[in-house]
Amino acid sequence: MTLAANSRTSFPPATAQRRPSPPPRRSASASTFGISLVTLAGLIALWFLAARFGWASPLFLPSPADVLTQFNAVAADGYANGTLLDHTLASLGRIAAALGVGIFVGIPLGLLMGLNRWVKGIFSVPIDLYWGLPPLAYLPLLIIWLGIGETSKIVLLSLSTFAPICFAAQAGVRSVAVERINAALSLGASRLQLFTSIILPSALPEILTGLKIAIGAGLSTLVAAELIAAQSGLGYMIMSAANFLATDVVFVGLIVIAVLAFAFTSGMRWLEHRLIPWKGKL
Amino acid sequence: MLRIRDASVTFPASDGQDVHALDHVSLDIAPASIVVAVGASGCGKSTLLNAIAGFLPLSEGTITLDGQEIVAPGGDRGVVFQKDTLLPWANVLDNVALGLKYRGVSRGERHERSRRLLELVGLADFAEKPPYELSGGMRQRVGIARALATDPKILLMDEPFGALDSLTRETMQQLLASVWAKTGKQILFITHSIEEALTLGTTIVVMSPRPGRIVARFDADFVRDFAESGDIGPIQSHPRFIELRQEIRSLIHQPEGARRGTLQ
Numbered sequence: 001m002t003l004a005a006n007s008r009t010s011f012p013p014a015t016a017q018r019r020p021s022p023p024p025r026r027s028a029s030a031s032t033f034g035i036s037l038v039t040l041a042g043l044i045a046l047w048f049l050a051a052r053f054g055w056a057s058p059l060f061l062p063s064p065a066d067v068l069t070q071f072n073a074v075a076a077d078g079y080a081n082g083t084l085l086d087h088t089l090a091s092l093g094r095i096a097a098a099l100g101v102g103i104f105v106g107i108p109l110g111l112l113m114g115l116n117r118w119v120k121g122i123f124s125v126p127i128d129l130y131w132g133l134p135p136l137a138y139l140p141l142l143i144i145w146l147g148i149g150e151t152s153k154i155v156l157l158s159l160s161t162f163a164p165i166c167f168a169a170q171a172g173v174r175s176v177a178v179e180r181i182n183a184a185l186s187l188g189a190s191r192l193q194l195f196t197s198i199i200l201p202s203a204l205p206e207i208l209t210g211l212k213i214a215i216g217a218g219l220s221t222l223v224a225a226e227l228i229a230a231q232s233g234l235g236y237m238i239m240s241a242a243n244f245l246a247t248d249v250v251f252v253g254l255i256v257i258a259v260l261a262f263a264f265t266s267g268m269r270w271l272e273h274r275l276i277p278w279k280g281k282l
Numbered sequence: 283m284l285r286i287r288d289a290s291v292t293f294p295a296s297d298g299q300d301v302h303a304l305d306h307v308s309l310d311i312a313p314a315s316i317v318v319a320v321g322a323s324g325c326g327k328s329t330l331l332n333a334i335a336g337f338l339p340l341s342e343g344t345i346t347l348d349g350q351e352i353v354a355p356g357g358d359r360g361v362v363f364q365k366d367t368l369l370p371w372a373n374v375l376d377n378v379a380l381g382l383k384y385r386g387v388s389r390g391e392r393h394e395r396s397r398r399l400l401e402l403v404g405l406a407d408f409a410e411k412p413p414y415e416l417s418g419g420m421r422q423r424v425g426i427a428r429a430l431a432t433d434p435k436i437l438l439m440d441e442p443f444g445a446l447d448s449l450t451r452e453t454m455q456q457l458l459a460s461v462w463a464k465t466g467k468q469i470l471f472i473t474h475s476i477e478e479a480l481t482l483g484t485t486i487v488v489m490s491p492r493p494g495r496i497v498a499r500f501d502a503d504f505v506r507d508f509a510e511s512g513d514i515g516p517i518q519s520h521p522r523f524i525e526l527r528q529e530i531r532s533l534i535h536q537p538e539g540a541r542r543g544t545l546q
Contacts, residue, residue, distance in 0.1 A: 182337050183367035187381035188357025188432060197380070201371050278370035281414035 062248040067255070070248040079249055080240035082232055088256055090232040094150070095218050098157030102214050105158075106165030107207060113166070114173025114203070115195075131163040135221045136228065143229060153225050160221040161214040168210020172203025205279045208272055215264045223257060284311040284334065284436055284468065288343035291329050291494075303329040305493030306343065311436065311485075316462060316469040316505060318483030320476055322534055326494020327472045331440050334470065335361050347435060357381060360429030364441040366421040368413040374400065374424050375409040381432035392431075399427040402464070403457060419450035423457065430465065437469045443478070455481055456512050463509035476530050480523055481508055488533050498533055500526060 044064070050056055051063030058066065075084040082090070113120040130138070139156055146152040176199050184198045226235025234253050241249035272279065291304040304326040311317045319327040332338040334345055336355035345352045347359065360381075368377045375396050376383075382392035400406050403423040413421055422442055429437055439458075443451045455478060462469060473479050479486045482505050488498045504517045517523060 177367070179363055179365055179367045180369075182335070182355065183361065183363060184380070184384075185337075185355035186335055186357070186359060186361040186438075187428070188384045190384070193384050197383075198369070201369070276371070278412060278414060281370050281412075 059245060059247060062251060066248045067251045070246075071252045071255075074237075074249060074252055079246075080237050082237075084237075084252065084256065087232055087234050087237045087253075088260075090230075091222060091226065091234045092260070094153055094157055094233065095215075095222050097154045098161045098218050098222075099211075099214065101154075101158035102161030102165045102218075103211070106162045106210075106214075107169045110166040110169025110207075110210075111173055111200070111203065114170040115199075120170070127163055127166060130159060135160045136224055139225060139228060148229055153222075153230065156225055157218050157221055161218040164213040164217060165207070165210045168206045168213070169203060171210075172206030173199055175206060176202040205272075205276050208268065208276065212265075212268050215268065219257070219261055219264070283313065283348060284470075285346045286310070286330075286334070286343070287345075289330070289333060289340050289345055290342040291326070291333055291338060292341040302493030304333065304340075305495045307494070307496055308343075309487060309496065311468050311470055313468050314466045315484045316471060316482055317485045317487060318471045318473060318479040319487050319489055320473055320479040320530065320534070321489035322491060323474065324491040324494070325489040326491065327489050328440055329494060330489075331361075331438050331470060331472050334436075335359055335438050357385070357432050358435045360432065360434035360437045362422070362425045362429050362437065362439040362442045364444050366413070366418070366425050368421055368424055368428070370412060370414055373410050373412055374405065374416070377413060377424055378427045378431050380428060385432065396427070396431055399431055400424075402430075402461060403427045417450075419446050419454055422446065422454060426458070426461065430461070430467070435468070437467050439469060439471045441472050441474065444473070451478075452514055455514070456508070458482060459505050459509040460512070462505070476527050476534070477518060479530070480504060480526055481514060481517060486526075486530065488530055490534070490536075498530075500530070502526065 047061075048064055050061060051058070051065075055061075062070075071084070073079075077083070078086065080087075109119070109123060113123055135156055139152070142152040142156050146155060180198055180202065181194065184194050189197065222233075223235040223238075226233040227239045230236040234257055238250050238253035241247075241253065286307060286309040289304055289307045290302065293301045293303055295301045307326070307330060309317070309330075319330060321327050329338060333340055334352065336352050336359070339353075352359075368374075369380070372380070375393060378396035378399055379387075379392040382395060387395075397406065397409060400409055403426055405420060405423055405427070408416060408420065413424060416424065425442070426437075443454045446454060458469075458471075459482065461467075471479075471482055473482075480502055483502055484505060486500045486502060487496050488500075489495065490497045504520070504523060508514065508517050511517075
């Protein structure tokens, strides 16, 4: 290469370097964190006060102490055929299976739909058709077809997580800037290299957004499905408790679901931070 | 040698009237020359570049590079785009090394070669930075280094400095002149700035729109002085420079009817 030999006398190095800009929105999130914390503390204090002064019957609003006692009891002795951990694991297992299907089928199929007219033409019709339906509307049908066991629930959840992931992967492929593709081609990229080095990473932000939507959709479908037809899981525990007006157990279930949802959100945020720190930067 | 013979590109338009973006253009780009295509927007200069890069098929005519007909994009033609197309998930060094990676060059060797090129464009200290921490001018330097990394036969530059402020632009022109002097690459450079065309071109082709064609060509060699001195001032106040600038300006601003007859 002739360049290399000649490059000893090189162009003077850039001096006017731009100061690395501070991470955007860091200050904004730091300033709202304190406010949010105070709000949360205020809500809990309000709950304490309401229970302490009997503003509402314990039947409607159990005291925090009751909920805590019940939490320990459910965790240790169990409620509705299982301990709190059993129910939580049952729910988590279902959503994990569904997300697994969503990810391992939805991402490849979505990518293919984004790349190939035929694949898109064939698969977009059935996906569009079922995606418009509320999952609980076809749950009875799934139960008739697949029985009341785990299969029908996992299929239901998989259907609700699959579509957003699949759509996102497809949109991710479509969103790749044509200049970026042209640049890679003019650097000599093969079709496979173009896919792995340009298209896949470019689509990653969209795919992660789809995953976030899928987790939200999966979680709400999960609990709803367990309320209707299940022998385990947090939704089932809540429904059983509600049948006996055990409001404190209902609260325990709700708190666990809230914590799970929060954990999923934080996990996704962490994943985005790790995988796509460059999102929106260029 | 890049040979363009009777190249035409026609786009179907919505009103049924085909748009002749490029109309029977013939042009040769010799080794070690900088051909600058200048003209108003819509004159087909970017279409010409895209056709040479292989991004756009020709409706008629042929383009050959060293005897090989161009049918698709390929690593023998390095492209620098107006909007930088660096990958945000890779650092500067890996961006420069991308074409070498596509060729299966080992990691150590492609990094070594890329570092030398970063030195050439004055960015040796920025190898590990993500591209989004660089200014626009620096990103374009990375783009140039990336295009040069695979040692292409020709460098195609599509208004690469068009989006930069005028001071950065001048620095970049200086950089390009010095890179050209060192590497002896043949370059096709697209611009809408007459000054830029005269400063950088060994050949300047003036293009006109509707249909896009070459209306005149001039030879110049201000770029040699520029590469040596690095001083744009005396070049742009040279009487010949001013004369050519006026001539090209009047060609570009000519009313369409009058221009028809002037074709070479």
